[in-house]
Amino acid sequence: MATDPPFHQAYKSLIEDTSNNIFGKKLVLVEECELPLIDLSRILHNDNVVDESEREECKEEIARASQQWGFFQVTNHGISKDLLEKMREEQVKVFKQPFDKKSKEDKFMNFPAGSYRWGTPTATCLNQLSWSEAFHIPMADISASAAAFTTLSSTLEQFATTVAGLARKLTAILAEKLGRESTFFQENCLPSTCYLRMNRYPPCPVPSAIHGLMPHTDSDFLTILHQDEVGGLQLVKDGKWIAVKPNPEALIVNIGDLFQAWSNDVYKSVEHRVVTNPSTERFSIAYFFCPSYDTVIQNSEPSNYRKFSFREFRLQVQEDVQKYGHKVGLPRFLISH
Numbered sequence: 001m002a003t004d005p006p007f008h009q010a011y012k013s014l015i016e017d018t019s020n021n022i023f024g025k026k027l028v029l030v031e032e033c034e035l036p037l038i039d040l041s042r043i044l045h046n047d048n049v050v051d052e053s054e055r056e057e058c059k060e061e062i063a064r065a066s067q068q069w070g071f072f073q074v075t076n077h078g079i080s081k082d083l084l085e086k087m088r089e090e091q092v093k094v095f096k097q098p099f100d101k102k103s104k105e106d107k108f109m110n111f112p113a114g115s116y117r118w119g120t121p122t123a124t125c126l127n128q129l130s131w132s133e134a135f136h137i138p139m140a141d142i143s144a145s146a147a148a149f150t151t152l153s154s155t156l157e158q159f160a161t162t163v164a165g166l167a168r169k170l171t172a173i174l175a176e177k178l179g180r181e182s183t184f185f186q187e188n189c190l191p192s193t194c195y196l197r198m199n200r201y202p203p204c205p206v207p208s209a210i211h212g213l214m215p216h217t218d219s220d221f222l223t224i225l226h227q228d229e230v231g232g233l234q235l236v237k238d239g240k241w242i243a244v245k246p247n248p249e250a251l252i253v254n255i256g257d258l259f260q261a262w263s264n265d266v267y268k269s270v271e272h273r274v275v276t277n278p279s280t281e282r283f284s285i286a287y288f289f290c291p292s293y294d295t296v297i298q299n300s301e302p303s304n305y306r307k308f309s310f311r312e313f314r315l316q317v318q319e320d321v322q323k324y325g326h327k328v329g330l331p332r333f334l335i336s337h
């Protein structure tokens, strides 16, 4: 039984329409770079080994990278190798299940209905297509009690809890550096309001023309990503696409739309994408640090954005994706001065 989604069948006409392939080549021929690499042992160790100036320097590096890149890597992040390996093992096992089970079974792995996604149902041209499958899971539905039943749920829960701790620390530092109340995230981003997304990118026969995940910014405050050694993640820096070189010791952190708005454009929610390759499947897992739907994102005046709730933001994204095949995002909430 096939494990891969039926991409060829579903997107045959888009793939065969060669007039669509104007995006070719550009996807693969980009420079590889080292993202800023930040050693978190300076802020995560509470002992006296680390002096205050080192701690401050680390915080400064986090804020600087968030302003200049919107992306950085962290080492000594406190998530054990053991847990990361266990999570990857479970992720591989889940995606190995037959496509029919993943897509049709009502309560597959106890995930809520609609968690499994593949391709891009709204795509009308090739550059709107994502050659990947994902489980996009609201953490509210992975309760500690359900987690007792399967190794996957308990690993997911353990992973989410640990990564949430890291997200809380990083967002508190970023808030402090803005001179804003650092308890905002603790109060509004709860373990149950966050999302986990397991991604799988199957080998793609026409990699120069098709994205693994189309260009987008994340709709959250902050994302923490664990990727394998295959590579394929690219981001925009100074108007150019650059490829991220995988570092097995590091997790990737990026600023999302909500933080860009909340910081009034100080921290940057940067466009990123995943490119495919013809021979090797790739896995990644993203933790989206999100507030409750009622949380209002606002700044002191004058602000570049009107105030909006996370609910409003999500609904607008969904509406735009339906209508135009892609997300518009923050520009929708800009105030024209």
Ligand SMILES: C=C1C[C@]23C[C@@]1(O)CC[C@H]2[C@@]12CC[C@H](O)[C@@](C)(C(=O)O1)[C@H]2[C@@H]3C(=O)O
Binding pocket: 120, 136, 197, 214, 215, 216, 217, 218, 219, 317, 318, 321, 325, 326, 327
């Ligand atoms: C078609 C789309 C759905 C998506 C926004 C996009 O235009 C492109 C990527 C998708 C993605 C991937 C990461 C996150 O899961 C997400 C919430 C995001 O910000 O970009 C989703 C969007 C979505 O599912 O609405």
Ligand SMILES: O=C(O)CCC(=O)C(=O)O
Binding pocket: 197, 199, 213, 218, 225, 227, 232, 233, 272, 273, 274, 283, 284, 285, 286
């Ligand atoms: O797979 C990756 O490297 C990136 C995934 C991503 O951007 C996402 O899930 O939002």
Ligand SMILES: [Fe+2]
Binding pocket: 216, 217, 218, 272
């Ligand atoms: Fe993303």
